[in-house]
Amino acid sequence: MYQAPRGTTDILPQEQAYWRYVEQKIANICQLYGYERIDVPAFEDAGLFSRSVGEGTDIVEKEMYTFEDRGGSKVTLIPEGTASVCRAYIEHGLHNLPQPVKLYYLTSVFRYERPQAGRFRQHHQFGYEAIGSDDPALDAEIIDMAWQFFRSLNFHHLLLSLNSIGCKTCRPGYLAALKDYYAKYTDKLCADCKIRLARNPLRLLDCKERSCQPIADSAPRSIDYLCQPCAEHFSQLQRYLGLLEIPFAVNHRLVRGLDYYTRTVFEVQPEVEGGQSTIGGGGRYDNLIEGLGGKPTPALGFATGIERIISNLKKQNIAVPPLLGPQVFIAYAGNDAKDETIKLASILRRAGIAVIEAIGNKSLKAQLRQANTLGIRHAVIIGDQEIKTGTVILRDMTAANQMTLPTNDNYASIYTYIVSQ
């Protein structure tokens, strides 16, 4: 028997109300903040990600779905959205538009990982990017937008963490200080941290190993090593967030796993956490566009996982509006009545009424049972009697009563009644 590939899921009809709800809030918030939609390909040239996300990151090192296509090109199913958006910005000359350019996307992303709660090999990300300005007001807007997005979904009890990890001027100095500090504790570090110290010192800070906590807690802080412009940028950002009344906590141990981040990084998480707690994150990437071959262009963005949003909606018991179902079910008894059913269904649908007609010559009882199971309010019943007298029965399943209506007016009275309900 075939199963959905590991780490992928089918989104069944019963789940769709959550997806429509989230999609609608996405369209809404983007419209409010002036972000326009961009759709990027599901796969890209493999080199795009090693150059942007970073050669040494887990995503590039062990999680990419990369393969050669029939023409010998090396391609990768996109593991994130930012690189593609930046590629599109450069490719289509979007620097000719008034800056910053504001774009959002909603797309599948793919990472070859061991699945677990809140983690999949294919999942969906909503992300948005503002390209072409280093104004901290833009950082504030991006963060505010994320915060308002989650609020519009009715989330409460979310935490916003913020940090600044500097730029290419000041980061090297900080990394050196961090390494010096950690060098004193090499024998006390967990195995993973020993590797991090050599390969990716920033990641030392978010180690979850208990024995490493006190060491990480009193490690040098990136904000103490910021150059003047970065320090100024970070303090302006915090001031703006204060104006916006966005509650945030500076977390000195917040670093993010993608190499392209500079200056501002931030994350949103639910208060009560399970294994995978982060529901969204983002930051500034002032060197990325240039690194991909564009002109030096400061930018920043945010991304969030739809599956994690939905799982948190459920955890917090947040109700979503139900999808609209059919309004009318047409049941029949006899062949003449079946012909009439087919005609009536068509007439009602053309008039904009959602109709399910009975299919398969079942007993009237079975047909009405189906209408009931589907939760359809109105049932039209057509039988030999009705054909003879030129009428149909219109039954209100909720009120459990019914009436007889004429059909010689080309079903106008049926239509009028249903629309009036």
Added chain:
RNA sequence: GUGAGUGUAGCCCAGAGGCCUAAGGCGCCAGGUUGUGGCCCUGGAUAUCGAGGGUUCAAAUCCCUCCACUCACCCCA
């Protein structure tokens, strides 16, 4: 990639070597007289007991291998 747990019908699950030609609940289908749903009652269908091998007179039950799923780590949405 590492570690732990679990695999019995569409779903939840009973079952601990022979009484299992596998129980129950939900759901599904059909009936409860003449053309009418929801509650109730009755009946029915659906399980190569994850796969393969082994032990045994006898295996869903014990052993081994594999596979899948779940959870956690790494990392991330």
